[in-house]
Amino acid sequence: xxxxxxxxxxxxxxxxxxxxxxxxxxxxxxxxxxxxxxxxxxxxxxxxxxxxxxxxxxxxxxxxxxxxxxxxxxxxxxxxxxxxxxxxxxxxxxxxxxxxxxxxxxxxxxxxxxxxxxxxxxxxxxxxxxxxxxxxxxxxxxxxxxxxxxxxxxxxxxxxxxxxxxxxxxxxxxxxxxxxxxxxxxxxxxxxxxxxxxxxxxxxxxxxxxxxxxxxxxxxxxxxxxxxxxxxxxxxxxxxxxx
Amino acid sequence: xxxxxxxxxxxxxxxxxxxxxxxxxxxxxxxxxxxxxxxxxxxxxxxxxxxxxxxxxxxxxxxxxxxxxxxxxxxxxxxxxxxxxxxxxxxxxxxxxxxxxxxxxxxxxxxxxxxxxxxxxxxxxxxxxxxxxxxxxxxxxxxxxxxxxxxxxxxxxxxxxxxxxxxxxxxxxxxxxxxxxxxxxxxxxxxxxxxxxxxxxxxxxxxxxxxxxxxxxxxxxxxxxxxxxxxxxxxxxxxxxxxxxxxxxxxxxx
Numbered sequence: 001x002x003x004x005x006x007x008x009x010x011x012x013x014x015x016x017x018x019x020x021x022x023x024x025x026x027x028x029x030x031x032x033x034x035x036x037x038x039x040x041x042x043x044x045x046x047x048x049x050x051x052x053x054x055x056x057x058x059x060x061x062x063x064x065x066x067x068x069x070x071x072x073x074x075x076x077x078x079x080x081x082x083x084x085x086x087x088x089x090x091x092x093x094x095x096x097x098x099x100x101x102x103x104x105x106x107x108x109x110x111x112x113x114x115x116x117x118x119x120x121x122x123x124x125x126x127x128x129x130x131x132x133x134x135x136x137x138x139x140x141x142x143x144x145x146x147x148x149x150x151x152x153x154x155x156x157x158x159x160x161x162x163x164x165x166x167x168x169x170x171x172x173x174x175x176x177x178x179x180x181x182x183x184x185x186x187x188x189x190x191x192x193x194x195x196x197x198x199x200x201x202x203x204x205x206x207x208x209x210x211x212x213x214x215x216x217x218x219x220x221x222x223x224x225x226x227x228x229x230x231x232x233x234x235x236x237x238x239x240x241x242x243x
Numbered sequence: 244x245x246x247x248x249x250x251x252x253x254x255x256x257x258x259x260x261x262x263x264x265x266x267x268x269x270x271x272x273x274x275x276x277x278x279x280x281x282x283x284x285x286x287x288x289x290x291x292x293x294x295x296x297x298x299x300x301x302x303x304x305x306x307x308x309x310x311x312x313x314x315x316x317x318x319x320x321x322x323x324x325x326x327x328x329x330x331x332x333x334x335x336x337x338x339x340x341x342x343x344x345x346x347x348x349x350x351x352x353x354x355x356x357x358x359x360x361x362x363x364x365x366x367x368x369x370x371x372x373x374x375x376x377x378x379x380x381x382x383x384x385x386x387x388x389x390x391x392x393x394x395x396x397x398x399x400x401x402x403x404x405x406x407x408x409x410x411x412x413x414x415x416x417x418x419x420x421x422x423x424x425x426x427x428x429x430x431x432x433x434x435x436x437x438x439x440x441x442x443x444x445x446x447x448x449x450x451x452x453x454x455x456x457x458x459x460x461x462x463x464x465x466x467x468x469x470x471x472x473x474x475x476x477x478x479x480x481x482x483x484x485x486x487x488x489x490x491x492x493x494x495x496x497x
Contacts, residue, residue, distance in 0.1 A: 018424050025431050032435050060311070064427070072420050079330065165327050166419045171260045171319035175267055178312065182271050185288055186278050207287050 001091060005099035008086075009073075013103060016072075022065060022111070026057070027118050034122045046123070047133030053119035054141060055204045057112065060177065063152065063200070066108050067173035070156035071166040073100055079165050093238045097157070101234070105153045112149060116142050137211075144203040144216060147223040151196045154230035161237045192218060196226040247337055248350040255324055255354055264316060269369050272304050276377040297378045298387035299462050301370040302394060306457050308366045309398040311430055317362075317402070318409050318426040321355060325413035326422060348492040352410055352485065359406040363399040367392070390464055394456060397465075397473070401453045404477045407484035408449075414491045446472075449480045 013019065030053050037045040037052070044052035077083040086096050116138075123131035156173065163169035180197040185207065192198050192215070199219040202209050255261075279285055279292045295303040328334045337347050374382045382388070408429075412422045433450035437458075445451045452473030456465050 018420075021424075021428065025428055029431055029435060032438065036438055061427075061431070064315070068420065068423060068427075076420060165323070166423070167319045167323040167327055168260065170423060171264075171316070171323070174312070174315055174319065175260070175264055178271070179267050182267075182274060186274050207289065 002095050002099055005086065005091060005095060006102060009099050009103035010106070013107060019107070023114055026061075026111075026115060029056075030115065030118050031122050034119075034126050046127045046130040047135070048138075049123040049127070049131065050116055050119040050138040051134070051141060051205055053115050054112075054138070054145065055206055057115045058145065058200050058204050059181075059206070062111060062115070063177055064170070064173065065111065066104070066149075066152060067156050067159075067170060068166075069107050070104050070153070070160045071163070071169040071173075073104060074157065074160035075163050075166050075169045093241065094235065097161075097234060097238050101153065101157050104157065105150060108149050108153050109146065112142075112145065137205075140211065141203055141205065144211075144219065145200070147220055148196055148199040148203065151223045151227045151230065152200070154227055154234065155196075158230055158233050158237065161234065161241060192222070194222065196223045199223060245346070245350060247342060247346065248353050251324075251350050251354040252357075255320070255358060258320065258323065261320070265365060265369070268308065268366065269373070271307060272370050272373040275304060276300060276373045294462075297374075297381050298384045298391075300374040300378070300382065301367060302387075302391045302462060304370040304373075305366065305391075305395060305398060309363065309402065309453065309457065313362070313366075313402060314405055314409075314426060314430060317359060317406055318423055320358075321406065321409045321413055322419040322422050324355065325351065325410065326417060326419040329413075329417050330419075344492050344495070345489060348414070348488060352407065352488065355406045355410055356403045359402040360399045363395055363402055367395045387462075393465070397456055397470070398453065400474065400477055401449075404449060404481040404484065407481050407488070411484045411488045411491070414488050414495070417495075447476065449477055452476060 033053065033056070034049060037049060074083070083096075087093065120131055159172060159176075160169050163172060177197075180195065181201075183191050183195065184198045184201050188198060188202070188209075192202065199222065201207070202215060203211070203219060205211065275290075276296075279288065279290060279296075285292055325334070334347075338344065371382065409422065409426060412425055416422050416425070429450075433448070433454070436444055436448050437451055437454040439445075452469070455469060456473065460466075460469075
């Protein structure tokens with residue numbers, strides 16, 4: 001049943017023109033950034049270019065886009081009364097939420113990989129094999145960033161279960177992201193023990209944060225623990241939710 | 244004030260998200276004013292408090308609101324104010340009580356535009372309060388003070404024009420997520436145009452002038468010619484958005 005539900009979700013996502021438009025816009029932004037770095041011999045020209053693209057994607061664009069996709073798939077459907085439609089065909093609430101979460105997660109990973117791949121390809125055309133000078137660093141960052149992004153998706157799913165419409169969900173996400181950005185910058189040392197969103201910045205080397213073994217371990221643990229709590233929260237909310 | 248305008252204004256200012264947002268903004272302003280005290284902190288945040296502090300602080304903090312964050316905040320509020328009302332069938336309710344479409348949409352637009360102006364002034368007020376708490380009367384050096392206030396007023400004009408654009412999008416798409424998405428695309432294109440070298444496109448692009456005033460003339464006086472051209476382009480956009488909104492409202496099939 002879940003596989004069938006997933007297929008339906010993916011088919012719906014594939015039909016979203018907005019997703020393709022997002023890819024086009026991201027590609028244009030990445031290419032224009034590359035040309036700018038190339039002209040100005042910027043700090044991120046060459047091997048560090050993929051890191052820069054990851055940072056700008058993670059900073060606000062990508063995270064807000066994920067919140068947007070969650071809002072459309074959950075809040076939008078809840079508001080239009082479409083959310084409960086599969087339940088009429090014998091699907092349980094839990095199965096429906098799993099299918100939605102997995103589809104949002106897939107979109108998140110595809111968008112992120114798209115940014116990484118396009119930045120590497122663009123960099124290769126501009127700077128040749130220099131793009132691989134820091135390959136080890138940015139591939140590790142790519143791998144590590146998957147953790148906070150998965151947790152982020154779970155967080156957005158939970159948030160959208162509580163929000164009544166797309167606009168308030170997006171507004172709440174914006175405020176949360178801004179507050180998190182603020183606390184990550186000023187109290188990074190303290191909130192790194194509890195805040196999974198801090199690792200969106202830390203793992204992408206934002207503001208020159210260096211990757212250390214201790215940080216990687218604590219980041220992975222914080223994200224796994226938060227992920228488990230969020231899954232528990234989603235399942236509780238799903239049970240108590242009146243469709 | 245027209246009763247419908249007052250009604251819409253009251254409805255908008257009941258949104259708790261507005262108060263949460265400005266509480267967060269005050270916190271941000273406070274942190275930047277008080278917590279950047281060590282060279283390590285300055286290096287980490289890529290900020291030199293010697294330059295951005297004191298009389299320049301309100302101008303420095305302005306960029307945190309005017310632009311991406313402010314526009315996104317506006318689009319979320321306005322979609323809540325127009326698209327969600329449309330979806331809930333609340334938009335045409337005043338029409339059942341004898342109002343006409345023109346007056347209804349004008350009231351919405353007046354509330355939205357005044358909201359954007361009030362928010363920019365509120366941001367200025369918050370920044371001046373935190374700057375005063377930190378540096379005292381130093382922040383009121385005459386030349387810098389006048390320059391900053393002018394920049395805030397210009398930002399207010401820009402935000403009002405963008406608000407008109409968002410209202411137009413809401414009326415055309417009648418869908419919250421489409422409006423939000425188009426605004427995100429606008430923000431990305433805006434950054435692209437400002438950083439590109441396409442002079443002709445830059446001259447006619449509404450967002451270019453704000454970027455010019457905020458970044459190219461950072462902590463400097465804006466040349467009079469740039470100021471006039473920018474305001475002129477913004478007013479043109481504003482009039483176009485306003486007229487098209489009125490025209491499209493007539494065509495809405497409720």
